[in-house]
Amino acid sequence: MTGNRLRRSGELALPGAGIGLLAGLAALGLALLAGQPVGWSVAAGMALGLPLALIGGGFGLLQAGGVVSPGVFAPAALYWLVGFPVARLLQEVLIGPLTGSAPALPPDVLGFLAYQAIVSLGFAIGFSWLHERIAPGWLRRIRHRNPGLSACTPSICATPRPSGGLGKPAGAPVPRRAAGPYSVPRESHELAGLGMGHNDRRFPRDDRLRLLSGSPEPS
Numbered sequence: 001m002t003g004n005r006l007r008r009s010g011e012l013a014l015p016g017a018g019i020g021l022l023a024g025l026a027a028l029g030l031a032l033l034a035g036q037p038v039g040w041s042v043a044a045g046m047a048l049g050l051p052l053a054l055i056g057g058g059f060g061l062l063q064a065g066g067v068v069s070p071g072v073f074a075p076a077a078l079y080w081l082v083g084f085p086v087a088r089l090l091q092e093v094l095i096g097p098l099t100g101s102a103p104a105l106p107p108d109v110l111g112f113l114a115y116q117a118i119v120s121l122g123f124a125i126g127f128s129w130l131h132e133r134i135a136p137g138w139l140r141r142i143r144h145r146n147p148g149l150s151a152c153t154p155s156i157c158a159t160p161r162p163s164g165g166l167g168k169p170a171g172a173p174v175p176r177r178a179a180g181p182y183s184v185p186r187e188s189h190e191l192a193g194l195g196m197g198h199n200d201r202r203f204p205r206d207d208r209l210r211l212l213s214g215s216p217e218p219s
Contacts, residue, residue, distance in 0.1 A: 008146045012064040013057030015135040019127055020056035024049015043098035044091065051087035056127065059083075063131075064139060076128045077121060084120035085113045 028045025062068040096103040106112040
């Protein structure tokens with residue numbers, strides 16, 4: 001029973017956790033580009049990616065449970081206003097043991113957390129953008145076997161309908177515009193296609209109507 005519950009929770013948290021791990025890989029790559037040793041770069045990526053994966057998975061659980069509304073940025077920004085500084089603090093603490101040294105806190109913990117709270121806005125934007133594109137399809141895929149989606153909102157779990165363009169279902173008839181007081185008759189459009197509009201004085205009116213109807217020229 002506990003195993004099934006953990007598996008279902010893991011399925012719901014997978015999109016957010018995957019984005020957190022992706023952020024850890026990005027930190028690893030940036031450390032390598034900055035010229036850091038390979039061992040230190042791997043430790044920095046792991047120390048940041050694992051906390052972000054756990055916190056990102058928690059966001060996915062909240063959204064799948066209906067606590068956080070999808071497509072709304074404010075809850076994500078507030079979530080990461082706390083979550084991202086915590087992840088960065090854990091990275092600073094864990095990077096020491098992973099590289100063979102003693103764990104240590106930043107010199108100014110409060111200043112460090114305040115700066116990371118400011119930086120968290122940019123991370124929240126990127127996380128929300130990716131999560132809104134990954135999570136809905138994944139949740140629609142597992143909704144029939146995962147009871148944790150019972151409170152899932154229709155905007156996530158509803159199967160998308162094929163569109164016929166401009167938000168209309170496929171095969172929907174396109175309504176014709178009703179003729180207004182300033183509508184141009186169809187014959188005028190056809191005459192214009194022949195280069196003979198209402199103001200074309202090269203041909204008399206009778207000749208224009210005869211050319212349009214295909215009648216033979218009188219002898």
